[in-house]
Amino acid sequence: MPDNNWNDDKIEYLLRSMPKASDERSASDILDQLKKDDRLMTKSSNRFAKKWIPGLVAVAALFVLSLLVPSMLNGNKGQMNISSEPATMRTEGKGATESVEMEESEQSSAAEESMDAASFSLKSVTTSHVIIPDDYVEGRLFPIGLIHEATVIPVTFIMPEEMLTNDFPGSSPSSVELYNKYVSQVREEELGFDDYHPYKGEISESADEIIHQVGENHLYDNSPTTLEIYTNSAIATFSTDHTKWKVVDEKGNPVAFDYIGLEMEFHLERRGPYFKYVMADGRVYLVPYQNGDTKTVSEALLAMRQATNDVVQEVIPSGVDYSVEVQDGTIMLTFDASLDLTRFAINEVNEMLEGFMLTAESYDMQIQLKNVQQEFFGNYDLTKPLPKPVGVNPIMWR
Incomplete structure (x- = not known):
């Protein structure tokens, strides 16, 4: 002072x-x-x-x-x-x-x-693109293939348990029941997607088969693009509990699509590599996207390294390479060089791991990573096979 x-x-x-x-x-x-x-x-x-x-x-x-x-x-x-x-x-x-x-x-x-080589945090991850079994209550998921600029984006609505209990008391609804009950409430355009659903006609089920009854002017066979959207959206919506899709007319007779000249029947199965689809507002979705001939899971995982067009982007960071081998029913993916996950943004790592998980799951398999410096990434134990997802691109139902 x-x-x-x-x-x-x-x-x-x-x-x-x-x-x-x-x-x-x-x-x-x-x-x-x-x-x-x-x-x-x-x-x-x-x-x-x-x-x-x-x-x-x-x-x-x-x-x-x-x-x-x-x-x-x-x-x-x-x-x-x-x-x-x-x-x-x-x-x-x-x-x-x-x-x-x-x-x-x-x-x-x-x-x-x-960080050290033992762990890696998921603190800054804001979006997970998969749902694993521990994340939901059985029967509370509503998958559907939404459309954006001719690309099918599979999403999974997480439904309020109370609503499903009230709407389906004492039972677990099938994908067909969920679709018929709630599809009209899906706010496609509000969510940034095209107005596509519900399908024209009626959707029903018989044993393991989905039956789509259509009228004469359905237009699903109008072009190769419309046919591809139709089949891929059906697979994304109904493949969780059915294996076949069949198109019939109002009398129940099989319908031949003009574009292919054959009765329209196909398996509800889509195997292949996953990539990321980026919306104009920056939202990222993981989507299956055909990239060459990928009959095997090894081919699909290797195809993830390079996108063949600008519709989708790779989930594999630049400079990362690996080999794939299936051992005793588990996919062993080994990175060529010891991979330090802290070199990359956390969201990049998350997209890569979940892309691997989804690609493996499309072949009904699990994947284990080798030659990674970290033992954990968030909730994922990298010393063990990664969990098999039961849903992709989750969205809370409101």
Whole structure:
């Protein structure tokens, strides 16, 4: 505090806090001391001295006080400096503490970013593209193939359990029952997709077969694109619990599509590599997309490394390569170089792992990664086969 930073309140406070002056000597002792002081008394003026003794005592007292006050002021100033010093130290200490905390925070952040070879966090992952068995209640998923610019995007609605219990009391609805009950409520355009569903005609089921009854002007065989959208959307919607699809007319007779000239029947199965489809607003969906001849799971996994057009993008980061081998029913995918997952953005790693999982699942298999530095990635234990997804691109039903 500067010496000139004083006001009446501070001075009054200081004076009140000063210790009281005291003198344990008796009055006679003080008088005797003063008598001995040649400056105050002379031998020839006893009457003069007696007359001025009380005044001299007062002067002496003031003199003593004048000596004590500066000393005490300095002492109290020092005390004030000392007492104010902790505040300064507290301020400085706070800054130091904040500095230390900031430094520790920065070190912690740096540690999280770099991480060691044993683990890798999913903290910043905002979107998972798969549903694994532990994430849902059995029978509460509604898969459907939505359309965006002639590309089928498989999504899985996570249905409220209470709603399904009320709508299907005592039973677990099939994909056909879910479709017929809820498809009209799917907000396709609001979600950013094309207006495509429901299918024209009626959808029913018989044993393991889906039956689509169509009218004469259905237009599903209008072109190769419309036919591809039709078949792929059906596969994405009904393949979880059925294996065949059949098109019939209003009398129940098989219908031949003009474009192919054959009765329209196909298996509800789509095996192949997964890529990512990026919407204009930045949303990412993982989609199966044919890329060459991929009859085997090994061929499909290797095909994921390079997209053949600009409709989809690879989920494999640039520079990452691997080999594939099937051992005892499990796919062993081994990276050529020891893979440090912390080199990549977390979402990139997530898309790659889940793309592998979905591709393997399309062949009804699981995949295990080899030559990865980390043992864990979020909830995924990389020392074991990755879980088999039961849904893709989850969306909460509202």
